[in-house]
Amino acid sequence: MSPHSDTAPAGEHGNHRHGHGHGNGGQAQGHGHGHGHGHGHGHGHDTEIDWEAMSDHLVAAGELEMPVLRDVAARLHGLLDSAGHEVRRVLDVGSGPGVMTCVFAEEFGTADAVAVDGSQPLLDRALTRAAGLGLAGRVGTLAAELPAGLDDGLGTADLVWSSKAVHHLGDQQGALDALARVLRPGGALAVAEGGLPMRYLPRDIGIGAPGLLARLDGVQEEWFAAMRADLPGSTPVVEDWPAMLRAAGLTGVTSFTCLLDLPAPLSAAGRAYLLAHLTRVREKVGGDLLAQADLDTLDVLVDPDSPEGILRRPDAFLLAGTTVHVGVRPH
Known part of the structure; x- marks a missing residue:
């Protein structure tokens, strides 16, 4: 699967497609625990994700979340700087369209940043984005199916980043173990998992x-x-991410959370993002999972002509928390 970094507000998981491993080029996605992008919620039997079809949404989510992404990159830079570790190579595993890859290239001005994903169209988008930002010589790509590609061909790195991708892999602990092995001594593995569910409407609408x-x-x-x-x-595991990083042999494990806070009235871009999110939710959810009255409410929210729809409501906002867990490979 190619779990891409879910680059969307923390609160939605992505739909899954076996064989890759994209996460969130950004982060605000997740499932109820707090990823925030807009992967559709769906029937228990319909859990496939068309990552290429979602590429525009992943980019839009990353743009909305840009302040958070830059904050995350700066915090990781500070952590590695304080340890005296020079960052020469960054891997963005499950990169999707490379939004976060480019953020890392900007933050670590002398390092190579590599987008790692199983989808060539998404990797092509990463290169196009890098060229548009003047980063063409500093951003590379690596096609790798996850989890199989974790054990070979990644090379070594000073920082390995994975956002909302590990939860799309059957053996989450095994994936962290493999990512930890890629680190150079003193390098850091940072995973964005968990966090807070995305909120965007009042309790009573x-x-x-x-x-x-x-x-x-x-x-x-x-x-x-x-x-x-x-x-x-698929392997059951208690999703205690700090404990899982320690089990992977990493030390100095810590966590931090960055808040995406876009109050009402929400921008047109924010509303368009929420419309795409709710539209996917409505397409995936049926009466076996949600009462008809709630389905009717979703129909109103996704109606672009309704004054009560998400595009026209004055009370729409976007609030999400992205939690990053970090561990360091000992010397």
């Missing part, structure tokens, strides 16, 4: 029953559990 987003969280959890169960080599 004046249509349907109050608490719609909480009910969608429940649907997302069901979808996520089904997705995990369907993964090749």
Whole structure:
């Protein structure tokens, strides 16, 4: 699978496609625990993700989340600087269209930043983005199917980053173990997993029953559990990410959370992002997971002509928390 970095606000998981491993070029996605991009929530039986079709959404999410992405990169730079470790090569594993790869190239001005993904169209988008930002000589790509590609061909790196990609792999601990082996002594592995669910509407929106987003969280959890169960080599694990990094042999494990806070009134770009998110939710969710009244409410929210739709509501906002867990390979 090619889990791309879910580059979207922390609160949605992506739909899964076996054989890759994209995550979030940014982060605001996740499932109910707090990724925020806009992968569709869906039936327990429909857990496939068309990552290429989602590429525009992943880029849009990354642009919205840019302040958070830059904050994350700066914090990781500070952590490695304080340890006296020079960063010469950064791997963005499950990079998707390379939004975060380019952020790392900008932050680490003398390092090579490499987008690693199983989708060649997304890697091509990463190179196009890099060229547009004047980073063509500093951003590279590496085609690798995950998890198989973790054990060979990645080379070594001073910083390995993976956002919302590991949870798309059957053996999450095994994936972290493999990523840790890529690190040079003193290098850091940083994974964006968990966090806070994306919030974008008040509890009571004046249509349907109050608490719609909480009910969608429940649907997302069901979808996520089904997705995990369907993964090749799916292995149950307590998702204590700091403990998992320590189990991978890393030290100095720490975590931090960055907040994406875009208050109402939301920009046109923010509304377009939410419309795409809700449209995918509505397409995936049926009456077996959500009451008809809630489906009717979703129909109103995705109607571009409705004054109560997400494109026209004055109360739409975007709030999400991205949590990053970091561990260092000992010398």
